[in-house]
Amino acid sequence: MRSASLNCIGSIPLQKINFMRKYVDMEILINTFKDIGTKTIILSVIDILIVSLIFYVILRAIQNTRTLQLAEGIALYFIGVFLVSYLSDKIGLTTLHFLASNLITYSFMFLPYLLVVVFQPELRKWFTGLGKNIKLQEPLEGEEDYRSIVEEIVKGVNTMSLNKIGALIVIEREVPLSEYMETGVEIGAKVKSETLVTIFFPNSPLHDGATIIRGDKVAAARCVLPLSMDKELEKEDIGTRHRAACGITEESDAIAIVVSEETGIISLAVRGKLTRYLSPLELRGMLLVMIRPVLKAKDKVKKG
Numbered sequence: 154m155r156s157a158s159l160n161c162i163g164s165i166p167l168q169k170i171n172f173m174r175k176y177v178d179m180e181i182l183i184n185t186f187k188d189i190g191t192k193t194i195i196l197s198v199i200d201i202l203i204v205s206l207i208f209y210v211i212l213r214a215i216q217n218t219r220t221l222q223l224a225e226g227i228a229l230y231f232i233g234v235f236l237v238s239y240l241s242d243k244i245g246l247t248t249l250h251f252l253a254s255n256l257i258t259y260s261f262m263f264l265p266y267l268l269v270v271v272f273q274p275e276l277r278k279w280f281t282g283l284g285k286n287i288k289l290q291e292p293l294e295g296e297e298d299y300r301s302i303v304e305e306i307v308k309g310v311n312t313m314s315l316n317k318i319g320a321l322i323v324i325e326r327e328v329p330l331s332e333y334m335e336t337g338v339e340i341g342a343k344v345k346s347e348t349l350v351t352i353f354f355p356n357s358p359l360h361d362g363a364t365i366i367r368g369d370k371v372a373a374a375r376c377v378l379p380l381s382m383d384k385e386l387e388k389e390d391i392g393t394r395h396r397a398a399c400g401i402t403e404e405s406d407a408i409a410i411v412v413s414e415e416t417g418i419i420s421l422a423v424r425g426k427l428t429r430y431l432s433p434l435e436l437r438g439m440l441l442v443m444i445r446p447v448l449k450a451k452d453k454v455k456k457g
């Protein structure tokens with residue numbers, strides 16, 4: 154008698170009820186899918202794939218950068234305040250709860266502004282890159298001109314390398330570097346190896362900071378550049394001169410040549426990455442490839 158009541162609900166056997174449940178659930182499931190429709194399902198799958206791809210690209214881009222640390226910091230801040238708010242509410246610490254919950258509200262209100270301020274360098278880099286990508290390459294002309302500029306730069310760099318004169322030379326390309334030029338002293342002299350060596354000669358009033366080349370001119374000297382935060386550079390125990398070279402090439406499409414004061418080693422920074430231990434010949438080859446279209450574009454503007 155007792156075991157029979159355990160196997161029934163009312164007069165319906167438990168086995169039958171389980172079967173009905175299963176059947177009803179399946180029916181609901183099938184109907185739901187029918188209602189949604191194949192098109193909506195496909196769209197949802199595409200939607201999820203696109204969002205996943207966006208997250209993947211963002212995470213790859215910020216991997217090993219300052220952005221990830223900042224994002225972690227902001228996330229930790231919110232988790233912390235949420236916890237304080239929740240626990241203080243549970244325990245009954247009213248003032249603390251009042252403070253924490255208001256902090257959450259105001260933090261959310263000001264979060265967009267905070268993000269813009271905190272991630273300003275990253276946003277600038279991103280938008281600059283976007284603008285750079287849609288620019289068309291200018292045709293080449295006036296072969297001799299730019300070759301002689303490269304020769305002058307390499308000659309100057311070689312002299313400084315042999316004499317262990319520290320130097321940081323930035324070559325402007327498509328993205329204007331006017332704001333960095335403004336931090337230094339305007340020069341406006343034709344690019345000559347002697348000019349470059351004189352600028353960086355120890356104790357010269359212009360030797361500190363970076364010299365920027367625009368077209369065929371040494372446009373400015375003693376310029377202050379942004380420092381790269383790349384963690385890879387920390388591993389290589391690289392100082393501020395090299396960090397500044399990487400920094401400017403992260404924020405623009407410029408290229409930067411560094412001569413180490415300590416070792417005389419020649420390096421070239423492109424897109425935030427440093428190629429070290431270059432011979433003057435190697436540097437020459439790289440410069441010929443990299444600054445050619447840009448100098449030509451500027452020549453064309455001048456002639457026009």
Ligand SMILES: Nc1ncnc2c1ncn2[C@@H]1O[C@H](COP(=O)(O)OP(=O)(O)OP(=O)(O)O)[C@@H](O)[C@H]1O
Nearest residue numbers: 319361362363377378392393394395397413414415
């Ligand atoms: N933000 C900056 N913008 C431009 N130049 C900078 C900047 N920071 C440092 N420098 C230049 O780098 C010099 C200091 O170089 P530091 O010795 O720290 O770097 P390094 O990479 O180890 O170079 P080196 O191998 O020549 O010693 C400064 O005297 C200055 O000329």
